[in-house]
Amino acid sequence: MxxxxxxxxxxxxxxxxxxxxxxxxxxxxxxxxxxxxxxxxxxxxLLTLEHTVQNLQLENNELSKKLNILRVELDVAALSQQKTFAEIKLSIEREKALQKDIAFYQQVMAPELTQQGFVIDAFNVEKTLSDRVYRFELVMMQREKIKNTLKGSMDITLVGSEAGKSKQYALKNLLVDPEQVLAFGFKYFQILDGQIKLPEGFQPERILVQSEIFQFNRKKGELHSVFDWTLVNTLSTSSE
The missing domain is CATH 1.20.5 (Single alpha-helices involved in coiled-coils or other helix-helix interfaces)
Known part of the structure; x- marks a missing residue:
């Protein structure tokens, strides 16, 4: 103041x-x-921040579009891959069918390609009404022009998987009738049939057949055959 x-x-x-x-x-x-x-x-x-946000939104939208395009391309590629796998599987099945047909015609037209004209033509399997019980039939025939009576025995093995591991069983140990003998004796053809009960959890895949052939009490040879485990609808039995 x-x-x-x-x-x-x-x-x-x-x-x-x-x-x-x-x-x-x-x-x-x-x-x-x-x-x-x-x-x-x-x-x-504030304007700078708003501009930055707009740029980020535009970039995000652009990235979203690219991601959607990549997803569509991935889906198309997956469908194409599935189609390719299906075509490969179909080709493999066709090849198996052709090989089977070729083998059949070889047996008919060129019996010398088999063991002395003896042919194990088929191994058929049919499901029965009983749990894990299957009926089987083994078709055998003779292709020689001069047919003499053939005799022999069969050693049959089922190969598959059990509990995630490879497993095999002798068919004779799975027979419903334990007294049945896996032997043959015929002049023209024979169908050897029977029933088996599979062990629980066993998934059969192939059948290995080994036979010893005798004629006039002398061993004529051996024959080995492999068949896929494939179920059929009906089976019939006949022999001569």
């Missing part, structure tokens, strides 16, 4: 108050200007 009185006395009250008013006005104007500058800065920063 003393300083203000001294200033009034020296410069006059009017001059002092005018100076204070001008100073206060300049201070307010400076504050207003600084406020406007800060507000403009905030506005620019």
């Amino acid at each position: 003393l300083r203000l009185k001294q200033l009034k006395q020296k410069w006059g009250a009017f001059s002092v108050y005018a100076f204070l008013i001008v100073g206060l006005t300049l201070t307010l104007m400076l504050g207003f200007w600084l406020g406007n500058q800060y507000f403009s800065y905030q506005q620019k920063a």
